[in-house]
Amino acid sequence: MTKRGKPDVRPKRPRPYSLPQLASIMRLILTRCELARAVEESLRKDTGRPRELQWSDLLLILAVHAARTRVEMHLVQVEETADELVELQLLSSAPERGVTYNEITDGVDKLSKAIQAGKVSTPHNHPRDDRCPKGCPSEVITEPMFASMLLTESLRPAVDETGCFRA
Numbered sequence: 001m002t003k004r005g006k007p008d009v010r011p012k013r014p015r016p017y018s019l020p021q022l023a024s025i026m027r028l029i030l031t032r033c034e035l036a037r038a039v040e041e042s043l044r045k046d047t048g049r050p051r052e053l054q055w056s057d058l059l060l061i062l063a064v065h066a067a068r069t070r071v072e073m074h075l076v077q078v079e080e081t082a083d084e085l086v087e088l089q090l091l092s093s094a095p096e097r098g099v100t101y102n103e104i105t106d107g108v109d110k111l112s113k114a115i116q117a118g119k120v121s122t123p124h125n126h127p128r129d130d131r132c133p134k135g136c137p138s139e140v141i142t143e144p145m146f147a148s149m150l151l152t153e154s155l156r157p158a159v160d161e162t163g164c165f166r167a
Ligand SMILES: [Zn+2]
Pocket: 124, 125, 126, 131, 132, 133, 136, 137, 138
């Protein structure tokens, strides 16, 4: 058999996802692994001005940017991704003026300090200010756990339900 007659069995390079597709995949992952809710509930302030950029949207910006670039995160470029997400109205909380570099750096800084201080935990099964009753499923989210929650959920085939993995 000649080489020429063989079908090309090399895997095709997947087409890159569009920004709306990536945003919908990442939103699904963040929701399913409950990270968005965990961070939102753990860091919610009941006093003072509410954050203009919700934690769940900051996580979405970071996740979309990471999935898109697959290289080191440069916060200036993260801001560009945020601007595109704002323009396409893919964030739920972004102020009209867009997302500033400071909001991103400040958010990342607060989030990583909160995780290091053990202040971010998985959702509780009771009102926030009550002491944890026996059997409360909440547990502190450590840095490795943060990463593994995201990864585990990303690998679940059910992400395909978004339809984004089909051409
Ligand atoms: Zn609890």
